[in-house]
Amino acid sequence: MSVGTVSNVLNRPDIVRAATVERVRAAIAELGFVRNDAARQLRAGRSTTIGLLVLDVRNPFFTDVARGAEDEADSHGLSVVMANSDESPEREAAHLDYFETQRVLGMLISPIKDPGDRLERLRAAGTPVVLVDRTAGTRNLSSVAVDDVEGGRMAAQHVLDLGRRRLAFVGGPPDLEQMQDRLAGVESAVGAVPEASVEAIATKALTFEDGRLAAKALLGRPPAQRPDAILAGNDLVAIGALQVLMGEGRLRIPEDVAIVGYDDIDFASAAVVPLSSVRQPRELIGQTAVRILREEAEDPGLGPRHVVFEPELVVRASTTGRAD
Template sequence: MASIKDVARAAGVSIGTVSNVLNRPDIVSPARRSAVEAAIAELGYVRNDAARQLKAGRSQTVGCIVLDISNPFYAQLAAGAEMAAESSGIGVLTGNSGHRVERERLQLSLFEEQRVRGILLASRGGTEDLVRAIHDRGTPIILMETDEHEDSFCSVSTDDRAGGRMAVAHLLQTGRRRIAVVAAKLELRQVEARIAGARAAVDAVEGASLEIIEADDLTVLAGRAAGSAIAARPARKRPDGVFCVNDLVAAGVMQAFAFEDRIRMPEDVALIGYDDIAFSRSTIVPLSSVAQAAEMMGRTAYALLEEEVAYGDEHVHRHVTFRPELVVRRSTDPEAKDPMETDGR
């Protein structure tokens, strides 16, 4: 590969001038800048960023680890971080742990070895020892979707307990009393908090009951299997209100209700999800959901990282918690406006 020396020789300038074109082009005359840019294009020169960051002492790359990149919520979370970093010329590399502890540990170690500027982490748990060690060795880590470890880390999260309570309180307000929560990965902090909120809402209403239906995964297919199991029950033994801990599961439950047993929503069963991902507006019956500010969470996590980079040892950890928002559509309210006219907020 062409080196910076090759570029300088081809352009007839010094190595320092090439360096200035790459890093401070505003101080180079237009003629010399054009000559260097032409030489770079002709030789196919690519700058060695690893060497540059060793010299500068700080990488231009941030690592971002999420639980499931196929879930639109996490894609939006990562996109928020990318958009915030772009204006500063910082790149974001996103890793998908797939809810696997081993993969999360591998990605954390690889990002540290690459000397990234910092790491944005949505953890499934089980890597606390490594997270703390990496942070103590000097790589800033911002926790996403959790407010734990307040003494050592900045964090950004949603009040998931409030969100779970909000979802089920809405079902109860529509007259539902036999409430089911469809969930998977019950050990996840987010899922646990949403179920706790749902339980609190039910406990506050006399005559209401709560049932936990455990799905195999937090996916559409797993939701469809859970929905089929509910549909197979006699009508009098079905829940009349269902809260799914994410919208993917809710979409699967809706498919089962609509296609397998013709359960009407919300007349027979009211259904609500969580996350308010984009296609919630265009499901068979537009899906009520609890919205999280995914993009803003990603942007905020990146901002917290830059604060920690800027202030170093003088940095004071901050914890930003977003309040979720109820979005009512036709799966719980037959009078809700068409989402093509409004987003339901």
């Protein structure tokens, strides 16, 4: 049996007789043959792997983004390898090093701070880079994100319309662009209501435990100094805060404190008090980012593109007292 016949069975079985395909596959199974895709990609001069670098793999938001990215990649014969920076600049740099040495087709990244010159150099050298859940600003990079300023504004406007006046924005780290934008949106809504105020409470990260710690600190204050509405940086923070306020604080949600999360992950609607949240199109973000990356890989002359989705406020019992 010729090498050409085996190659056709592996790559173009539709042009080979069924009986021959069966014999070749039986021989492959008997020999335990595994195709060397790395060698194939080297010969072709093009990888079929996309690197995805996220801030925190524990956050279901990024899991859903990855699912959308994988769906889009798979439909074009590509694969996605996900790495976790864990909000560490050192880990972020190490993962970028790895993706670069592996000659990936391109990189999707949710950076910790300003992406810097390195990502622009990668793009200029022929490796497409798309920022995910982050706008590119003045950088010469494509990006896919949600209008977080509007998301923060609509969350604040919702609780203001319900009569809440002492608002707290709980989330961090404060140097994350997403947190800065969401807080800016909150402040814009509060600024239009003279008797309203907002306090920014920074957390180290955007985890369930960070929400718990912030809520415990609030419980240590006299009741009159506590907020009557909490706008969380994401749903994990919101659910952590909700658990402590209801459990240890014996507070009523939303009668004593209204809570709004961000992202609308699956856990939001399943919380002990269903959580109002600002919804992001998580899987669509991943799909769109891969589509842009793939198009840039096929046509390096394409300029950077910026897709900004509009957020949606999903109202539930944590602010209205009823499961709408």
